[in-house]
Amino acid sequence: MINANKRSRFLLYAGLFVMAVWALLPYYWIIRTSVLNNFASIDPSTGYLPISDLTLEPYFQIWNSFAMTTYFKNSIIVALSATLISLFFSIPGAYAFARLDFPGRKFLFYTAVFTIMFPWIVITIPVYNIFYTLGLINSLVGIIIALSIFVLPQTIWLLQGFFRQGIPPNIEEAALIDGHSEIGAFVRIVLPLSLPAVGAAALFSFLTAWNNFLWVFVLTSDKSVRTATVAIHYILGSDAFRQWNLLMAAAVLLVLPPVIFYALSQRFVGEGLAG
Incomplete structure (x- = not known):
């Protein structure tokens, strides 16, 4: 019974985590794109965490x-x-x-x-x-x-x-x-x-x-x-x-x-x- 409860709780938290990531991904993508230069923002090879391309120039x-x-x-x-x-x-x-x-x-x-x-x-x-x-x-x-x-x-x-x-x-x-x-x-x-x-x-x-x-x-x-x-x-x-x-x-x-x-x-x- 204890193992079953732990398994159910794990599945619940895992499902909530997946839903949270799915819901927050568009917002992350907006912020990520806003701190890239114009070329990096449309380049398909730009990664999910493009540290080297980050810039605040778009905001200015x-x-x-x-x-x-x-x-x-x-x-x-x-x-x-x-x-x-x-x-x-x-x-x-x-x-x-x-x-x-x-x-x-x-x-x-x-x-x-x-x-x-x-x-x-x-x-x-x-x-x-x-x-x-x-x-x-x-x-x-x-x-x-x-x-x-x-x-x-x-x-x-x-x-x-x-x-x-x-x-x-x-x-x-x-x-x-x-x-x-x-x-x-x-x-x-x-x-x-x-x-x-x-x-x-x-x-x-x-x-x-x-x-x-x-x-x-x-x-x-x-x-x-x-x-x-x-x-x-x-x-x-x-x-x-x-x-x-x-x-x-x-x-x-x-x-x-x-x-x-x-x-x-x-x-x-x-x-x-x-x-």
Whole structure:
């Protein structure tokens, strides 16, 4: 029996190892290609660990040749602003849906949830016409407003579930008995207890805003207000960009900020998803 258990555990770990290698191999290949020169990146004889051909030149080249500083600055401004705005409105909104009883509560909540499932591509033309009428085309303000609107239902849905199931109502009742007002109980008691869920919602909002391509592509034509996601699309479409090492370096640079953001908020995200 002991040998059978050891054999089963060994097979389990071996299978998990093979699956992990299979899943991580594309990411390794992206990083490997991004630190090779152009010839080595397309040479079939280049090995899996080409130590002699490693170089950071593709990163410097992609950063200096295509105004990536401007694009990444726009991406950070847009993603952080959309995240903060969505949290500012979704926290009280989700709390109201979870705790308060008012006419049309279920209708409004399910309407917000429905917008998450609705394909964005269907409403691109109406959205463009509205933003054009308001003079918000080719501006960071317009992009931030658009992304905040479409991120908001997602954060409301996530936080509403946490407020409803993760925080017992008797905690607020105890705060009210101690002399706090409803707003005071929310700010001093409920909100600090909700930080893990807020962290998880912030991460999802940031990732959605950072990776968004459609709305930035539709609402911008000026290079000065493009984000990195859309800028890389135009760079790849240019005749001058046919180097795989630069392509992979651009992909690594685009993924790096969300990875850093996740690393900083990992503790809150784990607790929030568990809650």
